[in-house]
Amino acid sequence: MDIIVCVKWVPDTSEADLAIAGGAKDIKKDDLDHDINDWDRFAVEEAVQIKEKVGGKVTVVSVAPEDAEEMLRESLARGADEAFHLWDDAFEGSDGYAVATILAKFIKDRPFDLILTGTLADDDCSGQVGGMLAAMLGVPNAVLVSSIEFLDRKVKFKKELEGGLYEAVEMDLPAQLSVATGLNEPRFVSIRAVRKVASAEIPVIDCGELGLDESQVGPQGSKIQVEEVAMPPEGEGAEIIGGGAEEAAGRLAEILKEKGGIG
């Protein structure tokens, strides 16, 4: 089973205090930690687990700036066989469509049975790249995949629907699946595993080497454009109970008691 995993390098915004950058086209990212997109971490782990079970090769690829090399190296430490770093300054500002265009160009002439990625990226929350990439390569796709098994030249998987319901689906290979978080437990990466891949070569491939024209990537190659970003209006909001932990907890306990929150 040859599996290509597409991963994204994103700012960690889950707990961070965010601020809008000058020009209001984006947030301030310089002070934010970056890491592999949480959903994609599960995709890498799933690919490695499949390889461990049925054999094959795992290739990890990302359209990401220079700093993202550590994410690709960590993917190797997790058990991927090779990693490719697609970057060119012209890629800056690519939307999901442009990113899918770049990935499709890279994958087009490579043999693969399965392309895995995460369902959503925590930065743009769009969920576009997997399905677009599948359509560009002419293979079927599904998102929110929560378990995967292989039959002869087919893949059988469970997909999350709403309200705790799932559907079992069968799909011809080659295929593209975007995974849900929680479908496996991403492994702990040992220092030994990290050392082993410390000198592994991770080729960086630019726009020209991919055979792409600059008009196909970046803002020019994008289908949509972010015009403005803003923090959502505060609205009514919660009444914040001040004071130290003790004092606030005391006041909260009284509110809970009054509202039937103590049974």
Place this chain on the structure above:
Amino acid sequence: MTRIFVLAEHRLQKLRDATWEALEAGRKLAADLGGELNCILLTDNAAGMADELAKECPKVLVVEDPKFETFNSDSAMKALAAILSDKAPFMLVMGNSNSMMDLAPGLAVALDAALATDCFAFEVKDGRPAAFRQMYNYKVNAKVSFKGAEKIVVTLRGGAFPFSSGGGAAGAVEKIASPVADEAPRKRFLNYVEAEKGDVDIASADIIVSLGRGIGDEPDMEIFESLADAMGGVLACSRPIVDKNLLPKYHQVGTSGVEVKPKVYLALGISGAFQHVGGIKGAPLIVAVNKDAKAPIFRVAQYGIVGDLNEVVPALEEKIKDLKG
């Protein structure tokens, strides 16, 4: 004239709420863009559903094909690409449901259309639409334009466009021969699978203590269990807690988990992304404790404490025990 197409979604021979919400959004867009409003229904059997849609929409295009008994993004993509290929300029509107998330990106490529997903509002200026959606863990609002595209696909945030019946004369139902009648789908539905049921039913709990990512990577679960016990409530959680195997899936609140309707919902370390908040129905008392003062949960909560859970939670348990005497 930009035509508006609304894609209907159904399950078990019943139209889903997302269909009506998409129709609501489509109506407004049709009015703002001055175009005709059409609904598209892909199904194995249109009986009932087509007429139901026609009551609210001037024209319903129906494709009947056994492949569409259940949702099949592979066949739907090919059928819609064939139906819409010569209809530009148009905007295709659909829910951002877990099923439609399979369809929209590939369809946008097949149509060479611009796509914005999970939109919660639209604006039309000088005949050009823009969409509003969220980014960065749903903490930031963004206005997105389509660069003048003549073909646009949008998916909608669940609950953002509440439907109200329009009345008026019934629309026309037009049947279209299935463009995929002779194609074998590469993707095949097998069966539905119900989620595992556990020893706790959070859907019927009155008091819920719910845990989110903010409880940290290696939390002391005992302090939360102990607090829930003191309150006479049950533990629930958001998705990351299930992903980390700290609680089983049947404790997960949200659109992809369980919908709950408690009297009191105490959210600990929960940021409050819409998928989670969408699972809290009715008008309960929501109280949140989070170290991030800007967490979206504080916008839906009535009371909040900005602070460290390791300090607040044990203190709260103690105070509650004092009050109980």
